[in-house]
Amino acid sequence: MTAQDAQASSAAVNTVTAPGRLPAARHRRPRRVALGRPTVPSGIAVAAGNASGILIGLASGIVTARVLGPTDRGAFVATQTMSGVAAVVLTLGVTQAAVTDRSSDSDLVGPLLAQVAAVALAATVLFGVLAGAGAQPWLGICGVVGAAAATAGAVASSLASGMAQRRSRMTGEFQVVRLVPTLAGLFLLVMAWRAGTRDVGVWLLCSGVGVAVPAVMMLVRSLGGLEKLRRLARIVPSRALVQGAVAALPTAIGAQVIYRLDSVVVAAALPTASVAFYGVAATASLTCTALGQAVGMVAFSRLRHARGADQQRLLIQRGVKWALGVAAGVALPVTIFAPDLITLCYGREFLPAVDPTRALVLAAIPLSADYLLIHALLSLSGQRSVYGTQALAATLTIIVLCVTVPTGNLALVATASIAIYTLSAALMFGAVMRRTAPGRTAPSRTAFVEQS
DSSP: OOHHHHHHHHHHHOEEOOSSOOOOOTTSOOOOOOTTTTHHHHHHHHHHHHHHHHHHHHHHHHHHHHHHHHHHHHHHHHHHHHHHHHHHHHHTTHHHHHHHOOSOGGGGHHHHHHHHHHHHHHHHHHHHHHHHTTSSTTOHHHHHHHHHHHHHHHHHHHHHHHHHHHTTOTTTHHHHHHHHHHHHHHHHHHHHHHHTOOOHHHHHHHHHHHHHHHHHHHHHHHTTOHHHHHTOOOOSOOHHHHHHHHHHHHHHHHHHHGGGHHHHHHHHHSOHHHHHHHHHHHHHHHHHHHHHHHHHHHHHTTGGGOOSHHHHHHHHHHHHHHHHHHHHHHHHHHHHTHHHHHHHHTOGGGGGGHHHHHHHHHHHHHHHHHHHHHHHHHHTTOHHHHHHHHHHHHHHHHHHHHHHGGGTOHHHHHHHHHHHHHHHHHHHHHHHHHHTOTTOOOOOOOOOEEOO
């Protein structure tokens, strides 16, 4: 996946709920909300933002594939996959914690900006080590800087989206902070194309800087602008913010890293051409997943206001049905016409991606429901069910990857995802149905936190 692919996927499909009840912030007056009415426009806006992010990610993937070819694009994707996963881990659950934190916005300025700076430093060291050790020899100075910038930019964008959610600005600011960095990254990639360079390091630099600069600028703006920076009092986070981040971190990592393990292992272990082919398959899968989940999220956006287990059960069933239906409606034609679509978008050089693409888009059908069911279980205080299922999925994924990746057969690697995602979704759905069984008292409702 490219940086834009990774951001589009995290914004579109990685919907996570911070455990615990949402406390009323001292600086905001809680509002009484009629069931469903305000949430539907927000759900539609999020769905539209998801679709836009998908299109931007696809455009970025097509540009890099057409210009770089399989081998060099594989190198580009390998680094960006590592960058995307590093960003998820280094966000440290702070995005979710910032949404529910009780302190004033000014108390968050120092800690959030210090985190972005620390991420930039840590990512520079990480990719510098990868380059120096020869694990990613194509990096060079430009590549290291670009990968570090992409990582820091992804974290800054995530934190800015958290600030937008904190203020309930889901139809405006939240969409801007998700889409502008990916658009800027695409713009600089097009500039690299027009300049005629095929240096992977330069392409990584353009992609990373394009994401990082607007993301950091929007984070600073969301924190009050340069005026707040002049009055910066502290950079150490409060105990409450740290506790919220620690509580959210397992879910954030579980929901976003476990289902990328195959891409990470492929990027680390296989030749760069194979990485490029698997990246095409992963992008197609993410598109199907994101479209299915975006539609299901419109129903799920009402869940926090549902009264009683029966209404919760109905909303969850409706959201899952829509997610599976839309994902299947997209995945099945892609499976049939995969050779034509890959040739049209990426060129005939990428036809070896056909078989893994078919497998991963079929795996996207249960995966589209899986993310929504994580969302539902956490809102129903079902953290243990989520953690247990994610641990099982991670264990099975690691075992299967240890067996399949050494064969170099990408279709075999991808096919295992169908079984694992189906099992995970089935276990999640069973847990949700048990918690909303007729006659059961509705558990405390929690806040939904969309991670970008």
